[in-house]
Amino acid sequence: MNKGAKRTMPDDRIAVVGAGIVGRSIALALAARGQRVVLIDAADDRAAPSWGNAGHIATEQVAPIASWATIRSMPKRLFWRGGPVGLPIAQIATWLPFAARLVAASGPKRFAAGQAALAAMLAQAMPAWERLAHAIGRRDLLREDGHLIAWESAASAAAGRAHWGTADTGTARLGEASADDLARLRALSPGVVDAVRFTGTGQIADLTALADALDAALAAAGVERLHRHATLERHGRRIVVEGVAATRVVIAAGVGSAALMAAAGHAAVPLIAERGYHLRGDADGWPADLPPVVFEDRSIIVTRYADQVQVAGFVEFGRADAPPDPRKSERLCAHVTALRLPIAGPFRRWMGARPTLPDYLPAIGRSTRADNLYYAFGHQHLGLTLGPITGEWVAALMLGDAPVPAAFDVERF
Structure with a gap:
């Protein structure tokens, strides 16, 4: 048994519903402390955002996107005007109520409170990643080389530098791109005129290898895996997963969490599917050691994974089950x-x-409506970044070691 592990009764078992980076991190953190865990996930094709994201450990993204700055900039950022934000008119019934809640969450007091809560969590993100990478025996998958932001005009560079120079970036630090950085960027894209380099951020070198390593660690820790849909039943003040013997339940199912929470008595969780798109191509011409590059004029990020390069972008609000927009x-x-x-x-x-909530903070905590129910979802763009620290927080909460800050309580809605 690992140091700090607590013994459990023979019939005590925890069901974690959802096997993205958050669910896997929770299951591993609990198993490392001597808990019996069953991990339940409907899909086994790694199609979730955990395995298709930009791979960027974004410790610099301290300011919640729910802000007056976002609202003021929205008209020029809409997709039909060439920007990165999609609001499909056919799905207005889905995104309009969410947008109203986002506006309500963007006031100065709520923004400041959210920023403080997010900053405190992000400050722990990289150390938690270091612990997880060590625990699964793949420290090589965690790169701490920062990231680059590039611009294609002097005007956009001036605006970008002004923004980042005054932004709260937490433990990440803004610095100048080196001459070598600029030369390499211009060799990749001749139109780059300026760039900066962040330190204190990181990258997962290969998301597929990460998923494999996590699966191996879960198996070694004795975590049972069930590939099936989870159906929750309410029995008085307790929640039961149909067909699964478990005394406690954790909902960490991404965009599917709202329906599961509703079944457990939390009927008004305002979770929306914030859809992102990416392309992957062969990486023969891309330096293997170049950190992620944000081309800020185009709101895209480019990351190399093993023998592939990924280009990711767009924020599209709507239904999770709507077909992709080509x-x-x-x-x-x-x-x-x-x-x-x-x-x-x-x-x-x-x-x-x-999975995104209107104030751009995750929901992490213990249910007030079911005695054996816990939850961790709504990590928006920061699921990969905050997965390991979320796992540690949930394990500490469930074992009575430490509460989760009240800012992340789902009852705030």
């Missing part, structure tokens, strides 16, 4: 062409739904 993938292709990036096709296209 125009988003076509525009990503156009960005690759315009930037003259050395990414070889044919491109592989993907779309995934980030």
Whole structure:
């Protein structure tokens, strides 16, 4: 048994519903402390955002997106005007109520409180990643080389530098790109005129290898895996997963969490699918040691994974089950062409739904409506970044060691 583990009764078992990076991290953290865990997930194809994201450990993203700055900039950022934000008119019934809640969450007091809560959590994100990478025996998958932000005009560079120079970036630090950085960026995209480099951020070197390593660690820790849909039943003040013997339940099912929470008595969780798109191509012309690059004029991020390069972008609010919008993938292709990036096709296209709450804080805590229910979802763009620290927090909460800050309580809605 690992140091700090607590013994459990023979019939005590925890069901974790959802096997993205958050669910896997929770299951591993609990198992490391001597808990019996069963991990339940309907899909086994790794199609969730955990395995299709930009791979960026974004410790610099301290300011919640729910802000007056976001609202003021929204008109020029809409997709139909060439921007990265999609609000499909056919899905207005889904995103309009969410947008109203986002506006309500963007006031100065709520923004400041959210920023403080998010900053405190993000400050623990990289150390938690270091512990997890060590625990699964794949420290090589965690790169702490920061990331680059590049601009294609002097005007956008000036605006970008002004923004980042005054922004709260937590433990991440803004610095100048080196001459070598600039030379390498211009070799990849001749239109780059300026760039900066962040330190204190990181990258997962290969998301597929990470998933494999986590699965191996889960198996070694004795975590049972069930590939099935989880159906919750309410028995008085307790929640039962149909067909699964478990005394406690954790909901960490991404965009599917709202329906599960409703079944458990939390009927008004305002979770939306914030959909992102990416392309992957062969990486023969992309330096293996280059950290993620944000081309800020185009709101895209480019990351190399093993022998592939991924281009990711767009924020599209709507239903998780709506078909992908091919125009988003076509525009990503156009960005690759315009930037003259050395990414070889044919491109592989993907779309995934980030689970997002209106104030852009995750929901992490213990239910007030069911005695044996816990939850961790709504991590928006920060699921990969905050997965390991979320796992540690939930394990500490369930074992009575430490509460989760009240800012993340789902009852705030």
